[in-house]
Amino acid sequence: MLIVLAFILLFHLIGAVMLFVATIHNAWWVVSPAGQDAVYADLWLACNATCHPLANSHTAAATYLQVIQAAMILGTILCCVSFFVFILQLFRLKQGERFVFSAIIQLLASLCVMVAASIYTAENHSFHDDSLKKGSFGSSYFLAWVSFPVTLSSGLVYLLLRKRK
Structure with missing residues (x-):
């Protein structure tokens, strides 16, 4: 039983680390123009040599970007709270x-x-300015999608798990 418990704790911690990295890392959207440095955009900033806020990210027209930010932060916080409640x-x-x-x-x-990854998938071209239009999804975006089934299966394992000797 101790080995099963160790694997469950490790699986949960892997999911939490994936959520932290997906939320914080600056690679949700990547533009690599030929002969120039790549531009990386996350949920808050677009960076090449310097960082600047995403265009119109503070306006009412980009409320879905704020929903994505809030959902990713809330998901990360809930994952950490779930770990402490489990302990x-x-x-x-x-x-x-x-x-x-x-x-x-x-x-x-x-x-x-x-919810956050789905909204980002549907609306990602809406909030990028013209310099970021011709890009592709980055590693943090894919990490967010991978962390979804990891956290889902972790929650289902907790639901099925009984405390035994």
Whole structure:
């Protein structure tokens, strides 16, 4: 049982690290013009040699960008809270009970990540200025999509897991 618990904790921590990197790293959108330095854009800034805010990111027309930012931050926070709740429940629950509360929090975290990545997929060309139009999705975008099934399966494992001897 100790080995199973170690794998569950490791799986959860991998999901949390993936969410942190996807939220913080500056590579949601990448433009690589020929002969020039690549331009990387994340949810807040576009950077090449210097960083500048995304065009119109503070206006009402770009509220979906603010929703993406909020959903990714909320998903990361919920994933961390779920981990701490799981640790608390590990020592507080009676034998045979399930980790339902930590599972619900983890499933909400995966829902937030899915919402953020889906909105970014649908609206990514709307908030990029003309210099960023001809780009492609970056590593942080793909990491966000990979972290969705990781957090979802982690939440489902918590839901099915019973405390045993």
